[in-house]
Structure formats: structure tokens, C-alpha cells
Amino acid sequence: MHEMSLCENLIAVIEAEAARQNFGRVSKIWLEVGPFSGAEPEALRFCFDAVSRGTLAEQADFEIIGTPGTAYCMACAESVEIGERYDPCPRCGSHMLQITGGTELRIRELEVA
Ligand SMILES: [Zn+2]
Numbered sequence: 690m691h692e693m694s695l696c697e698n699l700i701a702v703i704e705a706e707a708a709r710q711n712f713g714r715v716s717k718i719w720l721e722v723g724p725f726s727g728a729e730p731e732a733l734r735f736c737f738d739a740v741s742r743g744t745l746a747e748q749a750d751f752e753i754i755g756t757p758g759t760a761y762c763m764a765c766a767e768s769v770e771i772g773e774r775y776d777p778c779p780r781c782g783s784h785m786l787q788i789t790g791g792t793e794l795r796i797r798e799l800e801v802a
Contacts, residue, residue: 692732695794696740702796703746710801717750717800723791724758725774750800758791 703715718737722730730753741747758771764783771791777784 692728692736693740695728696733696736699737699796700740700744700746703799704744706799707745707801712801713745714802715746715749715799716802717752718746718796719752719754719798721754721756721793721795721797723756723793724772725788725791726794728794730755754797756791756793759789760786761789762786 699718699720703718707713707715720733722728722733733753734751737746737751741749758774759768760771760778761767762769762778762781762783763785764781765778767780768789769778769780769786771779771786774788774791775784776786778786
């Protein structure tokens, strides 16, 4: 499963942070997930649970923050919000969009214990 390796990466990031900032336990994780990140929030939650076992993030609360999908429309010369990666511009219907946001999958904040 794709989300499994994503979660393994997250744990690696958290462990690196723990070593850098000198904390031993994480009680809560806020994760930003964009609609174009390719990750399913429910699958992430499930995988994180499995992957975090035996690590410093075991039993941490896992909060997923959905971020908006944004794109730059070349026809409108403006930023617009879209729900799906291949959606047309909601203003003019153009497909000349460049995705500018919504691909993120990153840790926004950690609460350490
Ligand atoms: Zn447009």
C-alpha cells in the first residue's frame, strides 16, 4: 500500500525531529494532506497506526488537516480553487491550469510529551 511507505517516511521525519529537538515522545501529530497528495486520509490513519507501533509516536493522536487544491489559471491570470486535479477552471472553464497547492503531505505540528 502506497500510504504505508508515506507513513514510514513520516515516522522517519518525526524521529529525526526528536533527535534534533531532544524529545522522546509525541502525543499528537497534525498532518496537512492536500487533495492531490495521492493519499487517502482514512488509509493514512490506518497505516500510521500500524507503522507507529513501537516508535516514539505510538498511540499519538493523528489529526488530518485537509488543505485546499489550488491552481493558477493562465486564461484568467488568477489563482483558483479546484477539487480534482483535472478539473477545469471554475471561472472560465479553461484547462490551462497549473497546480499550485494541494499536493502537500506534511507535518504541520507535533505535540511532544
Ligand atoms: Zn480561468
